[in-house]
Amino acid sequence: MTKFLTSSLGKKTVMAMTGLFLCIFLLEHLYTNVQLFFGDGGKSFDEASHGMVHSIIIRIIEVVLFFSIIVHVYQAVVLTKNNSDARPVKYAVNGVSKTSSWFSRNMLLTGSIILFFIVVHLYNFFLPYRITGEVVEPEAQGEHLAERVAAALTNPYYAALYLISVLFLAFHLNHGFQSAFQTLGANTKKYVPILKMAGTAFAILMGIGFASFPILFFIFGEEFLNWNL
Numbered sequence: 328m329t330k331f332l333t334s335s336l337g338k339k340t341v342m343a344m345t346g347l348f349l350c351i352f353l354l355e356h357l358y359t360n361v362q363l364f365f366g367d368g369g370k371s372f373d374e375a376s377h378g379m380v381h382s383i384i385i386r387i388i389e390v391v392l393f394f395s396i397i398v399h400v401y402q403a404v405v406l407t408k409n410n411s412d413a414r415p416v417k418y419a420v421n422g423v424s425k426t427s428s429w430f431s432r433n434m435l436l437t438g439s440i441i442l443f444f445i446v447v448h449l450y451n452f453f454l455p456y457r458i459t460g461e462v463v464e465p466e467a468q469g470e471h472l473a474e475r476v477a478a479a480l481t482n483p484y485y486a487a488l489y490l491i492s493v494l495f496l497a498f499h500l501n502h503g504f505q506s507a508f509q510t511l512g513a514n515t516k517k518y519v520p521i522l523k524m525a526g527t528a529f530a531i532l533m534g535i536g537f538a539s540f541p542i543l544f545f546i547f548g549e550e551f552l553n554w555n556l
């Protein structure tokens with residue numbers, strides 16, 4: 328097992344598995360966030376978030392998620408370094424840039440922007456809700472999570488950071504989603520074009536889905552939480 332995990336194929340497999348696990352997390356996160364649009368002042372969103380915090384299964388998944396990010400980032404640095412050591416001449420000189428996409432060549436860059444955003448995101452929401460108690464549970468008196476989200480997304484600096492990060496997330500997924508399936512063996516002539524299309528579709532879905540929050544809150548303000556669409 329250790330031999331496999333430290334081999335080149337093993338590292339790629341770990342990267343693919345952690346990347347796909349993070350994709351599932353994105354789907355679940357988008358599903359929760361969409362509840363901000365229910366026009367009930369954020370009640371559904373607050374209750375969904377509260378339900379997750381108190382579900383033992385979600386708590387376990389959260390721990391796996393935390394380790395997935397750490398492992399994904401660590402392997403990202405190792406694999407990028409290995410690839411660059413194995414390639415003495417830079418892309419622009421040897422013409423590799425013509426055969427590989429910008430997205431595939433810049434995974435560490437797009438990933439680093441996502442990582443920066445994850446840290447800011449945890450500081451803004453996870454810390455006050457889960458650690459310091461500054462943001463309170465749905466039934467308690469005080470600032471609720473949906474209100475904190477609306478306040479953050481109406482701040483031009485945070486909204487801009489959110490939008491830029493979502494754009495880079497979409498770039499990351501445009502290559503990453505299909506690459507992960509290829510790493511796990513779906514790399515036949517028949518599947519590759521389908522996977523590439525599915526990867527782009529997933530990237531666009533996540534891009535538009537997550538971009539809708541800063542855009543709509545920034546345009547319509549915190550009152551958007553009470554809009555019945």
Ligand code: HEM
Nearest residue numbers: 342343346349350403406434435438439442503506507510
């Ligand atoms: C929500 C967050 C993220 C998701 C959904 C995600 C998803 C993925 C997926 C699916 C892959 C493809 C794996 C493969 O080729 O088999 C991948 C690759 C990669 N990711 Fe991420 N990732 C995320 C965050 C990050 C972060 C924070 C970093 C680094 C700072 C990062 C750096 C990379 C790199 C460098 C690769 C390419 C590795 C290689 O094969 O050479 N990712 N990611």
